[in-house]
Amino acid sequence: MLRTSAAILAGKAVRLAARRRGGGSALPGLVAERIDPRLLATALGGVTGGIVVVSGTNGKTTTTKMLAAIIQAHGRRVFTNPTGSNFTRGVISALLGQVGVTGRLAADVAVLELDEWHALQFAKVVAPTHALLLNVARDQLDRFAEIDTTARLLTTLGQATTDLVVLNRDDSFVARIAPALPDGIQVRYFGVDPDIADQVPALHEADVRFADGYAVPPPTPRDGLLHPADARVFSVRCGETVVGPITLRQRGLAAMINATAAVTMARAVLGSSFHPRLATDALVRVAPPFGRGEVIDVDGQPLELVLVKNPAGFTVALSTYGDEPVSTMVAINDDYADGQDVSWLYDVSFESLRGPGVAMTSGVRAYDMALRLDYDEVPVQEVQPDLEVALGRFLTAYPAGPKRIFCTYTAMMTLRRMLAARYDLPDFGEDAP
Amino acid sequence: MTAKGRITLVHLYPREMSIYGDLGNTRCLAARIRRHGYDCVVHDHHPGMPWPEQAHLFMGGGGQDSGQSRVQDDLAVNADRLRGLAADGVPMVMICGMYQMFGHAFITHDGVELPGLGILDVTTRGQSTRMIGGIVLDTDFGQVVGFENHSGATVLGSGQAPFGRVVVGHGNNGTDGTEGARAHNVIGSYLHGPILPANPAVADALIAAAAEVATGRSFEPEPLDDSLAEQARTRQIARLRKTG
Numbered sequence: 001m002l003r004t005s006a007a008i009l010a011g012k013a014v015r016l017a018a019r020r021r022g023g024g025s026a027l028p029g030l031v032a033e034r035i036d037p038r039l040l041a042t043a044l045g046g047v048t049g050g051i052v053v054v055s056g057t058n059g060k061t062t063t064t065k066m067l068a069a070i071i072q073a074h075g076r077r078v079f080t081n082p083t084g085s086n087f088t089r090g091v092i093s094a095l096l097g098q099v100g101v102t103g104r105l106a107a108d109v110a111v112l113e114l115d116e117w118h119a120l121q122f123a124k125v126v127a128p129t130h131a132l133l134l135n136v137a138r139d140q141l142d143r144f145a146e147i148d149t150t151a152r153l154l155t156t157l158g159q160a161t162t163d164l165v166v167l168n169r170d171d172s173f174v175a176r177i178a179p180a181l182p183d184g185i186q187v188r189y190f191g192v193d194p195d196i197a198d199q200v201p202a203l204h205e206a207d208v209r210f211a212d213g214y215a216v217p218p219p220t221p222r223d224g225l226l227h228p229a230d231a232r233v234f235s236v237r238c239g240e241t242v243v244g245p246i247t248l249r250q251r252g253l254a255a256m257i258n259a260t261a262a263v264t265m266a267r268a269v270l271g272s273s274f275h276p277r278l279a280t281d282a283l284v285r286v287a288p289p290f291g292r293g294e295v296i297d298v299d300g301q302p303l304e305l306v307l308v309k310n311p312a313g314f315t316v317a318l319s320t321y322g323d324e325p326v327s328t329m330v331a332i333n334d335d336y337a338d339g340q341d342v343s344w345l346y347d348v349s350f351e352s353l354r355g356p357g358v359a360m361t362s363g364v365r366a367y368d369m370a371l372r373l374d375y376d377e378v379p380v381q382e383v384q385p386d387l388e389v390a391l392g393r394f395l396t397a398y399p400a401g402p403k404r405i406f407c408t409y410t411a412m413m414t415l416r417r418m419l420a421a422r423y424d425l426p427d428f429g430e431d432a433p
Numbered sequence: 434m435t436a437k438g439r440i441t442l443v444h445l446y447p448r449e450m451s452i453y454g455d456l457g458n459t460r461c462l463a464a465r466i467r468r469h470g471y472d473c474v475v476h477d478h479h480p481g482m483p484w485p486e487q488a489h490l491f492m493g494g495g496g497q498d499s500g501q502s503r504v505q506d507d508l509a510v511n512a513d514r515l516r517g518l519a520a521d522g523v524p525m526v527m528i529c530g531m532y533q534m535f536g537h538a539f540i541t542h543d544g545v546e547l548p549g550l551g552i553l554d555v556t557t558r559g560q561s562t563r564m565i566g567g568i569v570l571d572t573d574f575g576q577v578v579g580f581e582n583h584s585g586a587t588v589l590g591s592g593q594a595p596f597g598r599v600v601v602g603h604g605n606n607g608t609d610g611t612e613g614a615r616a617h618n619v620i621g622s623y624l625h626g627p628i629l630p631a632n633p634a635v636a637d638a639l640i641a642a643a644a645e646v647a648t649g650r651s652f653e654p655e656p657l658d659d660s661l662a663e664q665a666r667t668r669q670i671a672r673l674r675k676t677g
């Protein structure tokens with residue numbers, strides 16, 4: 001106990017110092033973790049309503065926000081890592097803000113976003129009661145080198161979970177985790193209603209995916225199925241229970257699927273207390289996480305920032321927005337957080353931009369992006385590697401209509417800062433990519 | 434069909450062996466073949482499928498371990514064919530995993546020797562550390578830039594020419610300064626990026642050989658505007674030379 005208190009006090013001190021400097025979110029967690037590796041277990045020991053881990057390649061931050069919002073709307077006290085810092089240390093950093101020196105967290109449910117590797121590290125210290133496994137895509141960060149490796153990490157996470165696992169029925173790498181789970185662990189699925197699946201564009205990257213088929217059992221009333229009504233409105237059906245109609249603040253099919261995942265898990269955690277009305281109300285209020293479809297008012301016209309970080313995400317983003325008349329800019333950097341290898345841009349098809357064209361490419365790899373577009377016969381108006389110059393020219397050249405910027409992580413951070421200075425936007429915490 | 438003729442481009446195992454954007458090489462070759470005034474047919478060859486009737490140019494990429502094991506049998510079945518085509522001067526560009534499989538052998542961590550096609554006189558050993566990062570080469574096609582990401586360390590046989598000399602990066606094994614291998618019109622290389630879009634001189638050399646194979650006449654190129662590729666290539670080379 002003494003050790004725990006020391007760890008928490010040390011961590012809190014660093015946290016305070018880091019905040020004053022405006023620094024990153026993981027450092028205080030690192031300090032506390034060094035002092036007491038059992039800190040997590042102690043803090044979460046009093047959380048009796050469920051320890052839920054959300055993992056997968058795409059959509060963790062959005063889904064975690066949605067799930068936490070739904071559970072909160074049901075009157076539960078939720079501990080979550082809202083900064084999108086999806087490493088174990090980020091969780092500890094968040095903990096430090098909420099625990100007393102006894103080290104016990106005053107929360108009913110924990111909803112934690114963790115990347116595939118850190119989820120496993122976390123599970124070694126605290127066994128999750130629930131795991132929500134979203135998808136497996138090759139990430140440009142190359143953290144795990146292989147898609148099969150990533151799938152194995154998620155399988156092990158499922159096996160380390162004590163009560164219930166929610167799987168994506170439409171992702172063969174995730175669905176086939178079911179037969180690998182020990183007896184006694186409940187399995188539920190979320191996904192697009194199989195009856196209408198052919199009306200929904202392909203969501204999983206087509207390259208190098210060849211998991212052996214696993215026949216997903218037909219949906220049960222415990223599973224959540226997405227029913228889009230149009231591009232903005234949808235409902236989630238779980239047997240006779242219908243959540244919706246819902247119009248999210250965040251646009252796009254990917255967000256609808258994240259909401260379907262969140263609803264499925266929320267029902268599992270809340271059991272008979274789950275109320276569709278409360279879930280709907282919570283979901284429509286959820287603000288897009290930083291860079292996930294944030295809309296900024298630029299002189300009366302919407303400017304949307306869309307974070308792109310891997311082929312699957314970029315492909316879904318393009319299919320979501322493809323047919324709207326909008327001026328488009330693409331900004332590609334290649335720092336570590338962006339992915340240093342820009343090869344992945346060639347695993348995305350840009351043909352949907354052929355008609356409208358692209359107004360501007362920017363970022364350190366502006367010319368590589370323009371070249372990529374050229375090979376898909378997409379006209380590019382201007383190439384300007386300097387983000388500030390490019391943004392200025394983009395905004396003044398297209399004053400009259402809606403605008404959209406697809407950007408990698410560090411390009412987004414820079415652009416968001418420039419836009420904040422110009423248009424007096426509220427500050428955002430620095431999310432991990 | 435255009436007067437110049439038709440070139441059939443075969444992408445070997447696009448599902449299993451096409452990681453880190455290697456598909457971009459196929460996209461680049463097909464687009465440039467058409468821009469040079471030839472018809473282009475892209476044939477995706479999958480394991481177990483019948484061999485294409487026409488084949489004037491081959492592209493193969495990198496893959497996961499599971500991908501490599503999936504194509505091994507098909508490669509063995511077609512080994513003589515591929516060796517014959519290579520000897521006849523059919524151009525081929527083989528990246529990363531397929532480069533390794535075009536060599537004599539791949540020796541795993543635990544000493545298991547997996548035989549390759551032997552079209553390139555190279556041998557690769559599995560290592561625990563990966564060689565990752567931007568890479569610049571001096572080649573017969575000028576300076577070539579890309580991104581390497583491999584754990585195998587490759588050693589050239591005594592008479593085997595490399596594809597290039599490393600200016601920045603690791604190359605075949607991180608020690609002898611060579612990168613890739615070249616024999617006949619076959620290029621093996623670790624460069625992703627992908628290699629061809631930003632290095633059009635390499636792409637056009639392959640296309641020139643393919644045009645001869647396909648038509649029996651020498652390559653009749655069109656002047657293409659490669660200013661974007663030139664900017665992308667030279668800027669990246671300058672950055673890498675400065676930092677690394």
Ligand SMILES: [Zn+2]
Nearest residue numbers: 495529582583
């Ligand atoms: Zn590679």
